[in-house]
Amino acid sequence: MQAVHLQLGVLAGVEQAALQFSYEIVTAGTPLEGSALVIHDVPVRVYCPNCAQEGEVVNPARMRCPTCEGLCSDLRSGKELYLSALDLFGEPDLEETKV
Ligand SMILES: [Zn+2]
Numbered sequence: 001m002q003a004v005h006l007q008l009g010v011l012a013g014v015e016q017a018a019l020q021f022s023y024e025i026v027t028a029g030t031p032l033e034g035s036a037l038v039i040h041d042v043p044v045r046v047y048c049p050n051c052a053q054e055g056e057v058v059n060p061a062r063m064r065c066p067t068c069e070g071l072c073s074d075l076r077s078g079k080e081l082y083l084s085a086l087d088l089f090g091e092p093d094l095e096e097t098k099v
Contacts, residue, residue, distance in 0.1 A: 044078030
């Protein structure tokens with residue numbers, strides 16, 4: 001096992017540094033020992049009823065539409081925490097599959 005890819009939403013409430021640190025600890029002595037944990041940021045996206053489209057929230061503390069600045073509560077992404085790919089035998093990145 002060379003690398004484990006994780007999709008991590010900005011709003012998942014998990015700190016990347018803490019995750020990397022725990023990964024080393026929990027994989028020590030397992031077949032995953034020495035493999036890399038690759039964390040991919042998933043941006044916060046909301047659906048704006050005003051603009052009738054999805055947009056990427058610039059500041060997740062204020063959930064506002066990037067186009068019209070309207071307040072949006074219809075969260076479409078940003079809370080993800082899942083494995084997206086496993087690189088085996090040092091092969092190049094596998095194609096990432098989204099759920
Ligand atoms: Zn809008």
